[in-house]
Amino acid sequence: MDDSGFGATGVQLLTEQGVRVEHPDFAISLTNEGFQSLLRDMTLVRRLDAEATALQRQGELGLWASCLGQEAAQVGSAHAMAASDYAFPTYREHGVAWVRGVPPLEMLAMLRGVTNGGWDPNRYRCAPSTIVIGNQVLHAVGYAMGIQLDGSQDAAIAYFGDGATAQGDVNEAFVFASVFNAPVVFLCQNNQWAISQPTNRQTRTPIFERAAGFGFPGIRVDGNDVLAVMAVTRYALARARAGEGPTLIEAYTYRMAAHTTSDDPTRYREAAELDAWRQRDPIERLRSYLTSEGIIDDDFLEGLELEANDLGELIRAGVRAMPDPEPGAMFAHVYAESHPDIDAQRDELDAYLSSFVEEGVR
Amino acid sequence: MNTRELTYVKAFNEGMHQIMAEDPDVFLIGEDVAGYGGVFHMFDGLLTTFGDKRVKDTPIAEQAIIGLGVGAAARGLRPVCDLMFMDFIGVAMDQIFNQAAKMKYMFGGAVSVPLTITTAGGAGMSAAAQHSQSLEAWLAHIPGLKVAMPASPYDAKGLIVGAIRDDNPVIVVLNKKMLGVKGPVPEELYSIPLGVANIVCEGDDVTIVAIGRMVIEATKAAQALGEQGISAEVIDPRTVQPLDIDTIVTSAKKTNRVLIVHEAVQFGGIGAEISSQVQESAFDYLDAPVTRLAAPFAPVPYAPILENAYVPDAARIVAAARQLVERS
Numbered sequence: 001m002d003d004s005g006f007g008a009t010g011v012q013l014l015t016e017q018g019v020r021v022e023h024p025d026f027a028i029s030l031t032n033e034g035f036q037s038l039l040r041d042m043t044l045v046r047r048l049d050a051e052a053t054a055l056q057r058q059g060e061l062g063l064w065a066s067c068l069g070q071e072a073a074q075v076g077s078a079h080a081m082a083a084s085d086y087a088f089p090t091y092r093e094h095g096v097a098w099v100r101g102v103p104p105l106e107m108l109a110m111l112r113g114v115t116n117g118g119w120d121p122n123r124y125r126c127a128p129s130t131i132v133i134g135n136q137v138l139h140a141v142g143y144a145m146g147i148q149l150d151g152s153q154d155a156a157i158a159y160f161g162d163g164a165t166a167q168g169d170v171n172e173a174f175v176f177a178s179v180f181n182a183p184v185v186f187l188c189q190n191n192q193w194a195i196s197q198p199t200n201r202q203t204r205t206p207i208f209e210r211a212a213g214f215g216f217p218g219i220r221v222d223g224n225d226v227l228a229v230m231a232v233t234r235y236a237l238a239r240a241r242a243g244e245g246p247t248l249i250e251a252y253t254y255r256m257a258a259h260t261t262s263d264d265p266t267r268y269r270e271a272a273e274l275d276a277w278r279q280r281d282p283i284e285r286l287r288s289y290l291t292s293e294g295i296i297d298d299d300f301l302e303g304l305e306l307e308a309n310d311l312g313e314l315i316r317a318g319v320r321a322m323p324d325p326e327p328g329a330m331f332a333h334v335y336a337e338s339h340p341d342i343d344a345q346r347d348e349l350d351a352y353l354s355s356f357v358e359e360g361v362r
Numbered sequence: 363m364n365t366r367e368l369t370y371v372k373a374f375n376e377g378m379h380q381i382m383a384e385d386p387d388v389f390l391i392g393e394d395v396a397g398y399g400g401v402f403h404m405f406d407g408l409l410t411t412f413g414d415k416r417v418k419d420t421p422i423a424e425q426a427i428i429g430l431g432v433g434a435a436a437r438g439l440r441p442v443c444d445l446m447f448m449d450f451i452g453v454a455m456d457q458i459f460n461q462a463a464k465m466k467y468m469f470g471g472a473v474s475v476p477l478t479i480t481t482a483g484g485a486g487m488s489a490a491a492q493h494s495q496s497l498e499a500w501l502a503h504i505p506g507l508k509v510a511m512p513a514s515p516y517d518a519k520g521l522i523v524g525a526i527r528d529d530n531p532v533i534v535v536l537n538k539k540m541l542g543v544k545g546p547v548p549e550e551l552y553s554i555p556l557g558v559a560n561i562v563c564e565g566d567d568v569t570i571v572a573i574g575r576m577v578i579e580a581t582k583a584a585q586a587l588g589e590q591g592i593s594a595e596v597i598d599p600r601t602v603q604p605l606d607i608d609t610i611v612t613s614a615k616k617t618n619r620v621l622i623v624h625e626a627v628q629f630g631g632i633g634a635e636i637s638s639q640v641q642e643s644a645f646d647y648l649d650a651p652v653t654r655l656a657a658p659f660a661p662v663p664y665a666p667i668l669e670n671a672y673v674p675d676a677a678r679i680v681a682a683a684r685q686l687v688e689r690s
Contacts, residue, residue, distance in 0.1 A: 139433035141439075176430060332471065
C-alpha cells in the first residue's frame with residue numbers, strides 16, 4: 001500500500017480520531033442539521049450496501065459492487081453539488097445516487113434483473129452507472145461543454161476510480177476539459193485497489209499530481225473525511241461555475257469490501273491492511289465528532305438506527321416483490337421509434353409463446 | 363422547389379448550414395472542422411456563420427469526440443461529431459457501440475441520444491488500406507445505431523438533415539470518391555427519412571441493389587444492360603440500418619433475379635444480410651440464386667492498378683447481371 005502522504009498531503013478537516021482541524025485553504029461551516037444529514041446519509045448508504053450484499057448472497061441480486069468504506073467520498077462530494085448539477089457515476093456510487101434522491105429500489109432493480117438500467121437520469125440529474133471503465137468521464141466533459149453552449153451556471157461531476165486513470169477515455173477527458181475549459185469536476189476515488197491490482201500498478205505518479213500535466217489543479221483529499229471531501233468538492237464546483245475550468249480531486253480512501261460480490265479479496269490483499277483502514281472509518285469519525293460537540297445525542301442515533309432498520313425492511317421486501325418483465329420488454333427502447341426488424345421479431349416471439357397457450361402448456 | 367446542380371460535398375455542406383440555422387441545439391465537433399472546414403471541405407463556412415461555440419476543433423482523440431457527443435446529447439443537444447476517415451472509427455468504437463447505441467435501451471427509454479457521426483469511407487483514391495475501408499456492416503450489426511450511405515448530392519443533403527433530426531445515433535458515411543459528383547439539389551431545407559430506399563431506375567429483368575458509390579456504377583450498368591435488351595431495376599437502400607427490405611423484396615418478386623453490389627468486402631457484408639432476407643421472403647419467386655458482387659476478402663490495396671481491380675465497377679456489374687439473366 002502506498003501510504004505516503006496520507007493526512008499530510010491530503011486535505012483533512014476531521015482527524016481519524018474525530019477531532020476538527022483547520023486547513024489553510026479549505027474551510028467548512030455547517031448547521032447542526034447539515035452535519036446530521038451527512039451522518040444520516042452515510043449511515044443509511046452503509047445499510048443499503050449491507051442489505052444489497054446480503055440479498056446477493058441469498059441469490060436475490062445478480063451482483064453487487066459494495067461502496068463500504070467509501071461513504072464519505074461519495075456522500076460528501078454529492079452534498080457539495082447543486083440540484084441542477086449533473087453526476088456521471090460508476091457502478092459503485094450508491095452513495096452519490098442516494099444523495100441525488102434515487103430511490104433505493106430503483107438502484108437495485110437492474111441487479112435484480114428486472115430492468116436494463118434503473119432510474120430516469122434527468123429526474124435526479126444523475127446518470128445510471130457506466131460499466132465500461134472510464135466511459136462516463138468523457139460524457140461528463142461533453143455535458144459540461146453543453147453547459148458552456150447554453151451559458152448556464154451548472155457543472156458536471158465525473159466519478160471514477162484509481163483503476164480508470166489508465167484508460168484512454170479518462171486521459172482524453174482531461175485533455176479536452178482542459179483545452180475547452182469545461183465546467184467539470186473529476187472526482188477520482190482512489191480506493192487503493194482495481195479488482196486485484198494495487199494503485200502502484202496503475203500509476204507511478206500520485207493521481208492528483210497528474211492534473212498539473214494537463215493544465216488544471218489537482219487536490220488530494222482525505223476521502224474518509226466527509227467534511228474535507230465536501231469542502232474540496234465545493235471549491236472545485238465553484239471554480240467550474242466561475243469559468244475557471246476543471247479540477248481533479250483524488251479522494252484517498254479504501255475499498256473495505258471485495259471489488260464485487262464475485263471476487264475474494266483475501267486472495268490478493270493482507271488482513272492487516274484492512275485492519276489499518278478500519279481505524280479510519282468515515283462514519284465512526286463523524287459520529288465521534290458530532291457526539292463530542294453535542295450536535296447529536298443518543299435519541300438521534302436511536303432514531304437513525306430505526307430509520308436504517310426501516311430502510312432494510314423496505315429493500316428486502318421491495319426487491320423480492322419486483323415483478324419479472326414480460327418477454328416483449330427485450331424489444332423496447334432499442335430505437336427512439338419502432339423498427340421493422342424488431343417489430344417482426346417481437347411478433348415472432350409473441351406467436352411462439354402463444355402457441356403454448358393453445359396447447360395448454362402455459 | 364428551386365433545384366440546381368451542386369456537388370455532393372456542397373450539397374452536404376448546404377444541409378449542414380440549413381439545419382444549424384434551423385436548430386440552435388445542433389453543434390459540430392471534430393478534428394479540423396472549424397477553421398479548416400474539414401479535410402474534405404464538408405464543413406466550409408460553418409465557423410464563420412455559427413461561431414466557435416457551435417463549431418469546434420478538437421484535439422486528435424476520436425473516442426473523446428464521440429464521448430463528448432454522448433454527454434452533450436444527455437444535455438439535450440444534437441451533436442454532430444466528425445470522424446474524418448471512416449477507418450478511424452475503430453478508435454471510437456467503444457463509445458459508439460457500448461454507449462451511444464445502448465444508452466436509450468439501458469436507461470429504460472428515459473433518454474435519447476440524437477447524435478450524428480459523420481465520416482468518409484470508400485476506396486478508389488489510392489489512399490491505402492487504412493484510409494479506404496467500407497465498414498458499414500460492422501455498424502449496422504449493432505442494435506441502436508442507424509447507418510446512412512448517401513449516393514447522390516440530393517441524398518447527401520437530405521440524409522444529413524434526416525440524420526440530425528433523428529432521435530437516435532446515426533452514422534452518415536459519405537463517399538470520398540463522390541465528393542465532386544454533381545447532381546440536382548433543391549435550394550430549400552429538406553430531409554430524407556432513414557429507412558426508405560430509393561428506386562433509382564425501374565426495370566423488369568433483374569434487381570440490382572447497390573450501396574453507396576456502387577449506385578453510380580449500377581446506374582451506368584443498367585444503361586448498358588438496357589442497350590443489350592436487359593431491363594435492370596436499381597435500388598439504393600440509402601440506409602443499411604434500418605434496411606428497407608420491403609422495397610427490395612417487392613422488386614425481387616417482380617424481376618425474379620437479385621444482384622447485390624457493395625465495395626465493402628463480400629464476407630459478412632450487407633449483401634449477405636440482404637441476400638438472406640430476400641430468399642426468406644421471396645424464395646418462390648426467384649429464378650436464380652441471389653448473387654453478390656463485392657470486394658475480395660483482403661485489405662484495400664494501395665497500388666491504383668490493384669485497387670481498380672479490387673472495387674466492383676459498371677463492367678463487372680453488367681457481367682454479373684448478364685450471368686443471372688442468362689441462367690434462366
